Amino acid sequence: MQRNTSIAIVAAIIAVIGVISYFVYQPLINNMNLGLDLRGGLRVVLEAEELEGEKVTPDTIDKALGILRTRVDALGVKETDLYPQGDKRVVIEIAGEDDPEAAVNMLKNTAQLQFMDEEGKIWLTGKNLVDAQAQMKRDSTGEAEIALEFDKEGTKLFGEATTANVGKPLIIVIDDQAVSAPVVQGPIMDGHAVITGSFTAKEAQDLAVLLRSGALPVSFKVMEKRSIGPTLGADSLDKSVKAGIMGLISVLVFMIGYYRLPGFIADLSLALYTILVAGSMVLLDAVLTLPGIAGFALSIGMAVDANVIIYERIKEELRWGKTMLAAIEAGFNRAFWTIFDSNLTTLITAAVLMYFGTGPIKGFAVTLSIGIVASMLVALTFTRWLLVLFANITKNQKLYGV
Amino acid sequence: MQIIRKRKWFYALALLIIIPGMISLIMQGLNLGIDFTGGTILQISIPGDVKTADVRGVLEQMDMANAEVQKSGDQFYIRTTELTQEQTDELMANLKTEFKDVEFLSAESVGATIGKELTRNAILAVAIAAVLMLVYITVRFEWTFGVAAVLGILHNVLIVLSIFALLRWEVNSDFIAAILTVIGYSINDTIVIFDRVRENLREKRKENNEELINRSVTQTINRSLNTGITAMTTLIFLLIFGGETIEIFVLTMLIGFVCGTYSSICIASPLWYDIKNRQAA
Numbered sequence: 001m002q003r004n005t006s007i008a009i010v011a012a013i014i015a016v017i018g019v020i021s022y023f024v025y026q027p028l029i030n031n032m033n034l035g036l037d038l039r040g041g042l043r044v045v046l047e048a049e050e051l052e053g054e055k056v057t058p059d060t061i062d063k064a065l066g067i068l069r070t071r072v073d074a075l076g077v078k079e080t081d082l083y084p085q086g087d088k089r090v091v092i093e094i095a096g097e098d099d100p101e102a103a104v105n106m107l108k109n110t111a112q113l114q115f116m117d118e119e120g121k122i123w124l125t126g127k128n129l130v131d132a133q134a135q136m137k138r139d140s141t142g143e144a145e146i147a148l149e150f151d152k153e154g155t156k157l158f159g160e161a162t163t164a165n166v167g168k169p170l171i172i173v174i175d176d177q178a179v180s181a182p183v184v185q186g187p188i189m190d191g192h193a194v195i196t197g198s199f200t201a202k203e204a205q206d207l208a209v210l211l212r213s214g215a216l217p218v219s220f221k222v223m224e225k226r227s228i229g230p231t232l233g234a235d236s237l238d239k240s241v242k243a244g245i246m247g248l249i250s251v252l253v254f255m256i257g258y259y260r261l262p263g264f265i266a267d268l269s270l271a272l273y274t275i276l277v278a279g280s281m282v283l284l285d286a287v288l289t290l291p292g293i294a295g296f297a298l299s300i301g302m303a304v305d306a307n308v309i310i311y312e313r314i315k316e317e318l319r320w321g322k323t324m325l326a327a328i329e330a331g332f333n334r335a336f337w338t339i340f341d342s343n344l345t346t347l348i349t350a351a352v353l354m355y356f357g358t359g360p361i362k363g364f365a366v367t368l369s370i371g372i373v374a375s376m377l378v379a380l381t382f383t384r385w386l387l388v389l390f391a392n393i394t395k396n397q398k399l400y401g402v
Numbered sequence: 403m404q405i406i407r408k409r410k411w412f413y414a415l416a417l418l419i420i421i422p423g424m425i426s427l428i429m430q431g432l433n434l435g436i437d438f439t440g441g442t443i444l445q446i447s448i449p450g451d452v453k454t455a456d457v458r459g460v461l462e463q464m465d466m467a468n469a470e471v472q473k474s475g476d477q478f479y480i481r482t483t484e485l486t487q488e489q490t491d492e493l494m495a496n497l498k499t500e501f502k503d504v505e506f507l508s509a510e511s512v513g514a515t516i517g518k519e520l521t522r523n524a525i526l527a528v529a530i531a532a533v534l535m536l537v538y539i540t541v542r543f544e545w546t547f548g549v550a551a552v553l554g555i556l557h558n559v560l561i562v563l564s565i566f567a568l569l570r571w572e573v574n575s576d577f578i579a580a581i582l583t584v585i586g587y588s589i590n591d592t593i594v595i596f597d598r599v600r601e602n603l604r605e606k607r608k609e610n611n612e613e614l615i616n617r618s619v620t621q622t623i624n625r626s627l628n629t630g631i632t633a634m635t636t637l638i639f640l641l642i643f644g645g646e647t648i649e650i651f652v653l654t655m656l657i658g659f660v661c662g663t664y665s666s667i668c669i670a671s672p673l674w675y676d677i678k679n680r681q682a683a
Binding site for chain 2: 226227240242294304309338342353
């Protein structure tokens with residue numbers, strides 16, 4: 001290749017990387033999906049409680065998740081993530097609420113609705129509900145009530161219940177607690193009922209949402225709960241990003257100082273590598289956690305390692321008296337399997353970690369894996385190309401530290 | 403470099419840390435955090451001249467006398483048995499009445515069963531990773547390299563565990579991530595040296611295994627040190643400026659990386675030599 005063409009291409013690459021780094025930086029930071037440890041919030045692990053005779057299956061958890069999602073949307077809980085963990089657990093992460101505890105307490109209500117007579121016989125349950133709406137009471141108390149509407153079977157069952165209990169109370173039970181016990185005036189055959197009680201408008205609305213979304217198939221107990229105040233989260237993000245940037249700069253300086261021209265090429269590769277990893281994180285919607293930042297730092301170390309392995313090889317080849325291009329060629333061929341084998345063994349650990357890890361540890365494994373793959377790609381293609389281009393421009397071996 | 407001749411010293415140095423560490427581990431175990439034992443940790447900050455005894459006073463009024471209180475700067479860590487939400491709220495409310503400007507930083511509550519699973523999963527993860535690496539190295543190299551590499555990793559894990567056991571540092575779930583990172587790093591580091599041994603073996607020179615190992619280590623020493631130094635530099639920056647939340651996590655990795663770089667050269671490579679000799683004998 002012509003020397004001038006090589007100079008032009010190198011200049012273009014430097015310009016493009018510079019421009020991309022400048023313009024992509026802010027959007028990447030803004031779109032990065034930050035973990036709760038970095039932005040504050042509450043993370044709760046709930047475990048389904050097994051009752052005798054009722055096994056909790058993945059299907060149960062799926063159903064529960066579906067119901068919980070409906071509730072999150074209907075209640076308008078902000079920035080909430082719901083996902084299963086293992087076979088019997090559900091994780092709720094809330095980042096956008098002032099009082100996330102209250103939101104979780106509301107969400108995890110089983111909301112099992114039952115109509116019971118004085119003898120304790122259950123006539124019908126929330127299963128037969130088609131709608132539940134909050135409305136204001138038609139008196140001056142300012143209290144709210146909940147209007148219920150049953151499906152066909154429910155209408156029939158409710159009719160039977162009211163017919164059998166005229167003059168007696170029919171107790172409305174939600175999660176084993178009697179909410180109200182109106183006395184039946186006469187048979188109700190139209191499938192409508194009202195839960196009265198002293199609800200505020202907000203309480204009635206929330207309860208209506210819970211009833212409408214259906215009862216959870218199992219009850220959940222809290223296994224693990226972590227909440228991070230917003231100040232601490234922002235502080236950690238700020239500190240670790242700053243520390244990471246300082247670390248990165250020191251590595252860049254070291255590489256130029258030790259390896260000269262190839263060091264500069266390594267720095268360009270690292271810039272591209274950083275953009276690639278951050279970009280993939282955003283595209284894959286991966287969550288960046290505090291351990292994730294550490295994983296990122298580690299993968300930068302491995303990206304540097306790939307370069308170091310290549311340059312040490314090229315230096316050796318040059319010392320044996322090979323020409324520049326031949327040394328680059330031979331150096332790469334020899335370095336390839338070294339990089340491949342060493343990175344693959346690390347990738348095995350990362351994969352195992354991804355499989356067994358939960359929460360933050362998983363985030364760490366994801367960043368590490370993305371980092372390893374990206375570093376191999378960049379080192380074996382981009383770095384190689386740049387080295388050849390630079391070799392076309394200058395063959396001064398001093399610049400290669402030999 | 404005369405690695406092989408000095409190998410007995412390297413082994414002795416490793417045992418010098420590992421034996422007391424393991425004795426301490428068996429006698430008193432690790433200082434387990436709430437991730438393993440279950441419990442609640444509340445992290446708050448109170449500006450001004452408030453002492454741990456003042457905070458403990460509030461706890462004693464609430465019959466939480468066996469809670470531990472630690473102070474670092476303006477921050478207090480209160481560690482108790484597992485609290486319910488109501489109890490945490492009550493504690494926060496009482497602290498707010500007692501001191502001005504109490505700021506809530508974080509609260510963690512972990513059930514006791516979680517810890518058992520965590521330990522089980524961690525051991526399982528390490529075991530599976532070790533087996534997979536052994537298989538991979540046996541396929542790509544030879545089983546002797548696999549055994550030496552895995553023993554080298556075991557050395558690193560034991561050293562880190564020993565340091566935690568001896569210095570009574572608290573072990574939390576981050577520790578497991580750190581240990582696994584250390585494993586990832588040390589295997590990577592060892593493989594680069596073994597790769598050179600493999601390559602030198604193919605040259606079929608007239609040299610014995612001692613010369614072979616010494617030559618391979620010498621050829622790769624620049625790379626070992628440069629990679630080690632850059633990785634450790636990043637970690638040192640994270641340790642100094644990264645904030646308290648990740649301090650122990652980063653420190654664990656730093657110790658592990660130092661061990662990893664050392665063990666690839668001074669433990670795993672000589673071990674391969676010994677295994678190879680035994681195989682020949």
